[in-house]
Amino acid sequence: MSSSGTSLSSHAAPFTDTEVQAELRSLTRKFAENEIRPIVEADEESGTFRPEIIAKLGSLGLTGIPVPEAYGGAGLGYAEYAVVIEELARVSCAYAISVAVTGLPQMILASAGTEEQKKRFIPRLSSGEAIGAFSLSEASSGSDAGSLRTTAKRDGEHYVLNGTKLWTTQADSAETLLLMARTGGLGASGVSAFIVEKGMPGMTMGKRERKMGLHISHTMEVLLENVRVPVENRVGAEGEGFKVAMTALNGGRITIAATGVGVARAALEVAVKHSKEREQFGQPIAEFQGISFLIAEMQTEIDAADLLVRRAAALRDAEKPFAVEASMAKLFATDTAMRVATDCVQILGGSGYTQDFPVERYMREAKILQIVEGTNQIQKVIIARSLTK
Ligand SMILES: Cc1cc2nc3c(=O)[nH]c(=O)nc-3n(C[C@H](O)[C@H](O)[C@H](O)COP(=O)(O)OP(=O)(O)OC[C@H]3O[C@@H](n4cnc5c(N)ncnc54)[C@H](O)[C@@H]3O)c2cc1C
Incomplete structure (x- = not known):
């Protein structure tokens, strides 16, 4: 692909990971590859949800990342939470969403619950023993x-x-x-x-x-x-x-945005590999500019989405207003996921439309991210209102 010999997929890990984030990324990726990848396609086909996956993620400390340690969480921030969610989404959007949704009652109780409610309900959720x-x-x-x-x-x-x-x-x-x-x-x-x-x-x-x-x-x-x-x-x-619910959804939008980044990265990985292997007219299709420019644009947009996620997470972790930035991250990252997944199906041609490759699944998964936790039209309403009201 490039004259320097650097492959695009080597840029997949964002350069801004801290040491803790890099460790979490590696731990989550290993778990997702070993425990979820082998069952994901069959379970998507049969609609099988496995609570034991959440329990195992919990035993690794990955289901209560932003929750205070006093209630069984990891006491880390949304920046770390986003890394875990992104890595799960790279393999299974459903399990990324499952962890994010189990996180919502935890975050609501951590901020608005009584001490008794926190002690009674959060630890079982943050440990993955219970689902929320x-x-x-x-x-x-x-x-x-x-x-x-x-x-x-x-x-x-x-x-x-x-x-x-x-x-x-x-x-x-x-x-x-x-x-x-x-x-x-x-x-x-x-x-x-x-x-x-x-x-x-x-x-x-x-x-x-x-x-x-x-x-x-x-x-x-x-x-x-x-x-x-x-x-x-x-x-x-x-x-x-309603106020309690909306506060939780602001944080939830960061996790949905991170899910979008994960789905988009997964799709691009498949498309890059395929474009280097698939030959037409006597050359790999990656050498056609129409394909390579598409790949360049996708990588750039994914990294831009990742940076928006990191900005929203950093603001939240610094306890600064972050709702509008979370909406911008959600809007851009999930629209990026949809665009990238659709273009990756195109790059794979007929194969992209079949279940021999996961890109058609990524395309179906990206679509829901534009709808949940406030549709992307609602994100635009929030962003515009912050400027014009
Ligand atoms: C798979 C899945 C999982 C879900 N999980 C949950 C969950 O766990 N908990 C939960 O509470 N909900 C959940 N939802 C619901 C989800 O949050 C809603 O579907 C979403 O908020 C949109 O609401 P709606 O479907 O009624 O669409 P509508 O509100 O009817 O919107 C229809 C269309 O009109 C547009 N629209 C509406 N109002 C405006 C406006 N003011 N300006 C511009 N456009 C507008 C929308 O963007 C959309 O395009 C889930 C939905 C799905 C499909």
């Missing part, structure tokens, strides 16, 4: 999440929850669901956050969505019929649930 879920969306409230309809009515020392949540990732295997319901009037200020625990009478799983991809990750309807949740399971004050 984040349940905000409903059929009539996606982007407009503040208009949710599930109700939580106070009855003595309990709240009684009724309604139907939609699209809750891994609710079927979760022990701890951070769930938003309406305790007050219309709008976001009427929403409160609750910890709903597996086995609470009245909570059942509805349909499991049939999706374009990400089959390992189960997307569940959650039915709530007179579920009695103790008052001590409310997180934050009454009416603060």
Whole structure:
């Protein structure tokens, strides 16, 4: 490819890794290659989620990276968290999302929970012994999440929850669901956050969505019929649930952006290898400028996305405002993942469209990243509003 003999894939590890980040990258990559790579294609086909993968990641200390050590976490930052998520996504977008989603209740409880809630719920999540879920969306409230309809009515020392949540990732295997319901009037200020625990009478799983991809990750309807949740399971004050949820999603956007970087890197690795091996018209297709320029653009965009992720993470770790930067990282990294995965399918030609290569899976996985944790249109609304309001 290049006159210096340097292959593009040798640039895959970002030069800005600290020693700790490099160690985490290597540990996560080894685990993902040895334990997830061999089963990922078959499990995507059958829709099999393996909680033991999360437990093993937990035993390596990888499921509670940004959580304080006092609650069983690693006490590191979002910069380190992003490295772990990116490396998981390079092999399986579903397990990257699983770890990120299990992280949401941990981060919410760490910032808005009582001491008792922190001690009771975080350690099992940060150790990977338990799986977490984040349940905000409903059929009539996606982007407009503040208009949710599930109700939580106070009855003595309990709240009684009724309604139907939609699209809750891994609710079927979760022990701890951070769930938003309406305790007050219309709008976001009427929403409160609750910890709903597996086995609470009245909570059942509805349909499991049939999706374009990400089959390992189960997307569940959650039915709530007179579920009695103790008052001590409310997180934050009454009416603060939407704020609590949005704060968590700001951090979550960094992890979704990192997932995009991981998926894009994975796709590019396959395309670079293929372009050097596949010959047409008597030469490797990598020697056609139409292909090589595409590869150059993809590598540049992926590194730019990575830098946006690092900036948002650095701001969050320095406890500075980071919401707009997280939206920019999410927007650019996931759009990059979609563009790169689509172009990689093109570089592989007919083979790219078959399941003989993973790039068609990466393309299907990249698509969901543009939708979850706030669609990319909503990220643009947030970014524009910060400039024009
Ligand atoms: C696989 C998967 C996993 C998910 N996991 C979870 C989960 O774990 N927990 C959870 O709570 N939710 C989850 N979701 C739900 C997800 O967050 C929503 O799908 C997403 O927020 C978009 O909402 P919606 O689908 O209702 O789309 P809508 O809000 O109906 O949007 C439809 C279109 O209109 C656009 N649009 C809407 N409002 C505006 C606006 N103001 N300006 C410009 N464009 C706009 C959107 O960008 C989109 O293109 C998941 C969804 C999927 C598919």
